[in-house]
Amino acid sequence: MRTFDAIIIGAGQAGPSLAGRFNDAGKTVAIIERKHVGGTCVNTGCKPTKTLVASAYAAHLARRGADYGVVLDSPVKIDMPAVMRRSHQVTLDSRHGNESWLEGMPNCTLIRGHARFESKDTVRVGDELLTAPQIFLNVGGRAAIPDFEGIGDVPYMTNSDIVMLDRVPEHLVIVGGSYIGLEFAQMYRRFGAQVTIVEKGPRLIGREDEEISEAVRGILEAEGIKVRTGAECIRFSKHRDGVAVGVNCTEGEPEVIGSDILLAVGRSPNTDDLGLDKAGVETDTRGYIKVGDDLATNVEGIWAMGDCNGRGAFTHTAYNDFEIVAANLFDGESRKVSDRLLGYALYIDPPLGRVGMSETEAKKAGKKILVGRRPMTQVGRAVEKGETQGFMKIVADAETKQILGAAILGTGGDESIHGVLDMMNAGATFDELRWAVPIHPTVSELWPTVILSMQPG
Numbered sequence: 412m413r414t415f416d417a418i419i420i421g422a423g424q425a426g427p428s429l430a431g432r433f434n435d436a437g438k439t440v441a442i443i444e445r446k447h448v449g450g451t452c453v454n455t456g457c458k459p460t461k462t463l464v465a466s467a468y469a470a471h472l473a474r475r476g477a478d479y480g481v482v483l484d485s486p487v488k489i490d491m492p493a494v495m496r497r498s499h500q501v502t503l504d505s506r507h508g509n510e511s512w513l514e515g516m517p518n519c520t521l522i523r524g525h526a527r528f529e530s531k532d533t534v535r536v537g538d539e540l541l542t543a544p545q546i547f548l549n550v551g552g553r554a555a556i557p558d559f560e561g562i563g564d565v566p567y568m569t570n571s572d573i574v575m576l577d578r579v580p581e582h583l584v585i586v587g588g589s590y591i592g593l594e595f596a597q598m599y600r601r602f603g604a605q606v607t608i609v610e611k612g613p614r615l616i617g618r619e620d621e622e623i624s625e626a627v628r629g630i631l632e633a634e635g636i637k638v639r640t641g642a643e644c645i646r647f648s649k650h651r652d653g654v655a656v657g658v659n660c661t662e663g664e665p666e667v668i669g670s671d672i673l674l675a676v677g678r679s680p681n682t683d684d685l686g687l688d689k690a691g692v693e694t695d696t697r698g699y700i701k702v703g704d705d706l707a708t709n710v711e712g713i714w715a716m717g718d719c720n721g722r723g724a725f726t727h728t729a730y731n732d733f734e735i736v737a738a739n740l741f742d743g744e745s746r747k748v749s750d751r752l753l754g755y756a757l758y759i760d761p762p763l764g765r766v767g768m769s770e771t772e773a774k775k776a777g778k779k780i781l782v783g784r785r786p787m788t789q790v791g792r793a794v795e796k797g798e799t800q801g802f803m804k805i806v807a808d809a810e811t812k813q814i815l816g817a818a819i820l821g822t823g824g825d826e827s828i829h830g831v832l833d834m835m836n837a838g839a840t841f842d843e844l845r846w847a848v849p850i851h852p853t854v855s856e857l858w859p860t861v862i863l864s865m866q867p868g
C-alpha cells in the first residue's frame with residue numbers, strides 16, 4: 412500500500428490545480444485519471460467545441476463576404492478532416508500541457524487507471540492500494556443516455572464522439588435543445604449539414620426567459636435549422652436512409668429521418684462506479700455527491716469538487732470549487748460555494764452571456780423589479796461589425812437598486828456580460844454601472860442606456 416498526504420480522483424478542472432497546491436506546500440499527492448488528463452472540458456467539451464465554433468464562424472463570415480465588400484470567387488467549401496485536426500490539436504496541446512505540468516511536480520504522482528474506494532481512506536487502482544487522510548473527488552460527468560424506445564437498435568453519438576467526427580453528416584438530428592445541442596446544431600449547419608433539433612420541452616433552453624428562447628430559435632431557424640419542440644414521444648428505429656426519430660404522437664410529422672443522431676440530453680455524474688458505499692459517502696437521488704458549503708462530503712476527510720457535486724456544471728464553477736477548497740485548507744479562509752454568483756455563456760453566434768437571475772426567476776422570488784432592454788441594432792459596434800441580431804437585458808431590484816441579473820444575446824455577449832458580472836460581484840447598484848464611462852465603440856457601452864430604459868417589470 413502506498414501512502415500519500417492527499418489523493419485526488421479525476422484530473423478534470425479542479426484536481427490538477429489542487430495537486431499543485433499540495434505539491435507547493437511540500438505534501439505528497441497522488442492524482443488518479445482513468446482516461447485523459449484535462450477531463451471533459453479539454454478533451455470532449457469546451458476546448459474542442461469552441462475551436463469548432465471558430466471554424467463554423469469562419470465559414471459563416473466567408474459566405475457573408477459580399478456583405479462586407481469582400482469577394483470570394485468560388486463557393487465556400489468545408490474540409491472537415493482539416494477542421495477536426497485543428498480542433499483536436501488544440502485539445503492535444505492543452506492535454507499535454509496539463510500532463511507535463513502534473514508530471515513536473517516533484518511531490519505529485521500521476522497514476523493512470525480507474526479509482527475505487529475500498530474504505531474511507533483507501534482507494535484501489537488496478538492491483539494497487541493507495542491511502543491518504545484526505546481524499547478529493549473530481550470525477551465529473553458523462554453524457555446521459557435516457558432509456559429511449561429503440562435506442563439500443565440504432566447508432567448514435569454523444570459529445571465525446573462528435574468532437575472526433577471528420578465528415579459532415581447529411582442530416583444531423585440532435586436530441587436535446589439546450590447548451591450542447593444548440594452549439595453543435597449551428598456549427599454543423601454552418602459546415603453544411605441539414606440539422607434538426609428535437610426537444611421534448613415546449614421551447615429551447617428552457618431555463619432562460621421565454622423571449623431569449625424565442626430569439627435564439629429565430630436565429631437558428633434563419634440559418635435553416637429545423638426545430639421540433641414539445642417532442643414528447645421520442646423513439647428510434649432503423650430506416651433505409653439512416654435513423655427514424657419518432658418525435659410527436661399527436662401533431663406534426665410524426666418522424667424525422669436523419670443520417671446521424673447526436674444525444675445532448677444532459678449529463679450524469681461519474682459516481683456509480685466509485686465504490687462510494689465502501690467509504691460511506693452520500694449521494695442524492697440523481698447520483699450527485701452531497702456536499703456542504705465548503706464542499707466537504709458527509710465523511711470527514713473527503714471532499715467533492717466540480718460537476719460531480721451538482722453545485723455547478725461549468726468549467727469555471729469546477730475551478731472555483733478548487734479555489735474554495737484550497738483557500739480553506741491552505742490559506743486559513745472560510746470560503747463558501749453559496750457565495751458564488753453564477754455567470755455563463757452559450758456559444759452560438761451571436762453568443763448568449765448570462766449572469767445572475769433571469770427575469771422569470773426574479774419574479775418567482777417575489778421581488779419588485781425593474782427591467783431594461785435594448786436591441787443590438789442600437790449598439791454602434793454591432794452595426795459596424797454587421798452583426799445586429801439579439802438584445803441586451805438587465806433586471807434590478809426596484810427597492811434596493813441591486814442588479815439581480817443580466818442577459819446579452821449579441822455579438823461579444825460572452826465578454827460584455829463581465830461588466831455586469833463584476834459590478835454584481837462588487838455589490839454595486841445599477842447607478843454605479845449607469846455612471847461608469849465605457850469605451851466607445853464597444854458592445855458594453857450600451858449598458859448605461861439599458862439601465863436608463865428600465866421600467867417596472
Ligand SMILES: Cc1cc2nc3c(=O)[nH]c(=O)nc-3n(C[C@H](O)[C@H](O)[C@H](O)COP(=O)(O)OP(=O)(O)OC[C@H]3O[C@@H](n4cnc5c(N)ncnc54)[C@H](O)[C@@H]3O)c2cc1C
Nearest residue numbers: 421423424445450451452456526550551717718724725726
Ligand atoms: C460539449 C460540451 C461543451 C462544454 N462547453 C463548456 C463551456 O464552453 N464552458 C464551460 O464552462 N463548460 C462547458 N462544458 C462543461 C464543462 O466541460 C464541465 O463543467 C467541466 O469539464 C467539469 O469539470 P470537472 O473537473 O468537474 O469534471 P471533468 O472535466 O469531467 O473531469 C473529471 C475527470 O475524472 C475522471 N474520472 C472519473 N471517474 C474516475 C475514476 N473513478 N477514477 C479515475 N478517474 C476518474 C474522468 O476521466 C475525467 O477526466 C461543456 C461540456 C460539454 C460536454
Ligand SMILES: NC(=O)c1ccc[n+]([C@@H]2O[C@H](COP(=O)([O-])OP(=O)(O)OC[C@H]3O[C@@H](n4cnc5c(N)ncnc54)[C@H](O)[C@@H]3O)[C@@H](O)[C@H]2O)c1
Nearest residue numbers: 557587588589590591592611612675676677724756757758
Ligand atoms: N457554453 C457552455 O458553457 C456549455 C456548453 C455545453 C455544455 N455545457 C454544460 O453541459 C451541461 C449539459 O448540457 P446539455 O445541453 O446536455 O444538458 P441540459 O441539462 O442543459 O439540457 C438537456 C436538454 O435535453 C432535454 N431533455 C432532457 N431529457 C430528455 C429526454 N429524456 N428526452 C428529450 N429531451 C430531453 C431537456 O429538456 C433539455 O433541453 C450543461 O448543464 C452545461 O453546464 C456548458
